[in-house]
Amino acid sequence: MTVSDQQGTVVGGKSFAAVAINCAAKAGEWIKSKLGNYEKLDIKYSAHDLVTEVDKGSETLIKRLVLTHFPHHSFLGEEGVEPGPEASARALEEVSEAEYLWIVDPIDGTTNFVHGFPFFVVSIALAHKGEVILGVVYDPMRDELFIAEKGKGAYVHGKRMSVSQEDSLKTSLIATGFPADLDYALPLNMKGLQALAPQVRNIRSGGSAALHMAYVAAGRLSGFWEIGLNSWDLAAGALLIQESGGTVTDTLGQPYSLGVRNVAASNGKMHQSFLDALAAADAVK
Structure with missing residues (x-):
């Protein structure tokens, strides 16, 4: 796997970036080996929200490695939180005062x-x-590792990333998702989809918010929005985009923070038009 040659922020002789890369690589390798070979499938929040023992095993692997290197750090992983938006918000609140907090989605x-x-x-x-x-x-399927450190840029295949140059909705390729919350988030997202589809070049939905965000950072997508996401879906991708020159806000245009659940991310050049189109469709909250 090719990654940037940055050493990363170091505490006690240990690089945060090196540990994160090692965790991601090991978890990704294990997940790939389990493709088509998982044993148990469970439903979490709705029939659209699934979990396998592979998700849980990946999170356990990552948590163990992180805490081996940084035993005093806090850890927030998707599989350690009860399903549903209220539980997610509560879990984030419980660790909000942590000095160092690792935020992990073991399989997005x-x-x-x-x-x-x-x-x-x-x-x-x-x-x-x-x-x-x-x-x-x-x-893991493409062996692509996207990495960003605050103030140091974002990289894929060891090359610095930058967002795309589209400056209007009509030239933009946008992505979204179909939320597991069928009562609140999905109907709002569908409003946005219906409004934006005629205004943009096209819309994609790959089923992974984190990868959509990485693709915005890499210039492969002009923007991404979705209602009802969690901190573990967005935290890594938000920094990738910011360090690639893009913009991440909530759907109302407020700056990104760990508490954001309704996200709008873009190359920055068409961000206001993006937000305006969502607002006009009453698809923001």
Whole structure:
């Protein structure tokens, strides 16, 4: 796997970036080996929200490795939180005062993994006093590792990333998702989809928010929005985009923070038009 040659922020002789890369690579390798070979499928929040023992095993692996190197750090992983938006918000609140917080989605795109659709990633972020300082998104099927450190840029295949140049909706390729919350988030997202589809070049939905965010950072997508996401879906990808020159806000245009659930991310050049179109469709909250 090719990654940037940055050494990363070091504490006690240990590089945060090196640990995150190692965790993502090991988890990704294990997940890939389990493709088509998982044993148990469970439903979490709704029939659209799935979990396997592979998700849980990946999170356990990452948590063990992180805490081996940084035993005093805090850890927030998707599989350690009860399903549903209230539980997610509560879990984030409980660790909001942590000096260092690792935020992990062990498989973002579990439904894809279950069906053998090769669009899923490991997402690992590190926040310092509530601000994301490191983000890693690893796609094991393409062996692509996206990494960003605060103030140091974002990289894929060891090359610096930059967002795309589209400056209007009509030339933009946008992505979104179909939320598991069928009562609130999905109807709002569908409003936005219906409004934006005629205004943009096209819309994609790959089923992994973290990979969509990485693709915005890499210039492969002009923008991405979705209602009802969680900190582990967004934290790493948000830093990737910011360090690639893009913009990440909530759907109302407020700056990104770990508490954001309704996200709008873009190359920045068409961001206001993007937000305006969502607002006009009453698809923002």
